[in-house]
Amino acid sequence: MSDSNTATTVLSAKPVVLPAPHRGEDLQVRVSAPATGDDLPVIVFSHGFGWSMNGYAPLADHWAAQGFVVVQPTHLDSRSLGIPHEDPRTPRIWRIRIEDLTRVLDGLDVLEAAVPGLAGRVGRGRIAVAGHSWGAQTASALLGARVLGADGVPGEDMSDARVGAGVLLALPGLGDDLTPFAAENLPFMRPSFDTMTTRALVVAGDDDRSHLSTRGPDWFTDPYTHSPGAKSLLTLFGAEHSLGGIPGYEVAETTDESPARVALIQRLTTAFLRDALFAEDTDWKAAVAALEGDLDPLGELRSK
Template identity: 75%
Template sequence: MSRSVIAPAHAAQGAPIPVLSARPVVLPAPGRGEDLQVRVSAPAAGRDLPIIVFSHGFGWSMDGYDPLAGFWAAHGFAVVQPTHLDSRTLNLPPDDPRTPLIWRFRVEDLKRVLDHLDLVEAAVPGLSGRLDRSRVAVAGHSWGAQTASMLLGARIVDPEGGPGQDLSDPRVKAGVLLAAPGRGGADLTPFAAEHMPFMNPDFSHMTTPALVVAGDRDQSHLSVRGPDWFTDPYTLSPGGKSLLTLFGAEHGLGGIVGRDVTETTDENPERVALIQRLTTAYLRSALDPEDSGWTAARAALLESADPLGRVDSD
């Protein structure tokens, strides 16, 4: 296992590119109850754009997470953000028959985006023919990170204790999991165990490369464990993963959802800038074997008088 210390200084990643964005782009979704709305952000110039499909946290929508989506798009990625059924913008009632399976609808939303990339391209002026379908990543925050992890190979343990269905997707080559919930079972609070049985992931099959991001002060009300619960996707999965531990970070990780958001209890622009920089470097290298940006970024962070966190890799 290797480790590097993270400095607050910004590493050069090139000047940001002007971004074009379109919302809502509507994708057909038979059996979902309503079509899927997504937001698409992409650099205004360039071809062969790698793709990031981003899953929002509980209650959010395609309109959140601009500090990440906007940054990634300005640095060469096409970013697609679906609005899941649990979004507050949709007001799905608790007794809706879809509610118990929203976790499954979420996974299907991400796959639906990949199934309809032709429609995504056609809906955004100037984007047609510019996406590289061979370089696809998924990312997500909180419940969205669990959603993204399913396409990387994680599974939901079934009621009988089995590993659950394999919902991984071979089109996905890498992932970024931000504040992803850890293992379920005895690690959940009684409330979570009763009301959220889908919060029982098995990471032993999550073989696709991923960067796991966790705050060392992220204390979940859903788990009886401490902040180390959010490192489970790294510690309990097969090799080929990296872990970014952020010092002093809580569940909002400094403000990745957006500026002045009341749910961000640890607002810290430097921490957000660090996440922007490292996730960009990681995804570039994960999707392009010839790109050495992740190695270079880690090497540049070995010395720091005021570290913001650390990187571990297996």
């Protein structure tokens, strides 16, 4: 893995196209990786609503520079595709999103070959998923989260044994307190975290107030509270849904711009993933200790 104080050259290829005959559009993907290193761990990142493979540079660029292969698919809801709301696929996009991530894992050989010099350097046994907002919900399915049907029974298990860890940023909570609009139009926002057993870091802002829920910011802590297994919760003080600006630099929808907050997310997510995917790594303990010892912390961390 890369040393955090060393500048690392990152190579990136886009669009890499994975055939998807039943999707209506082939899957376009961006792959970023460090120019050097072997047995590189993989992060498959799912973007928030409307974004694309070109978003989230503050995370993707950082992770790649720190020694990860970062794979960013463009989901069908992306503004770059311009698919109208009345498209017959719209009610199934939440599910197609999950299938996109699985398709990426199935297509790692193609993705590896698309980046010059990357062939033979990808560690297939060290894979994580990550996502923001709707993308976090998408990623959570591969960790074991399921969607409740109208009868309250959990739907299909879409978890993936190839995934060893997850980073879930501003992941919506339980569906018990949805607004009338969300309850009527977004039936997939009724998750069950009871079977989300894979190790994960949940990141929530304590000023993140969603127009889809009648609850306050604590809604975004549900994935930590209601899931079993090894989980950590990073609660960021004063953070809103963009968590300081992770979707991009100076983007319009960032309402709480904070380079320091983004830098903390970069450090802690990197350390967490190293710890989860490389059992011998000590960065996570050091990062946790640094946050706990900070006299003016940007957030607090809990683990179980």
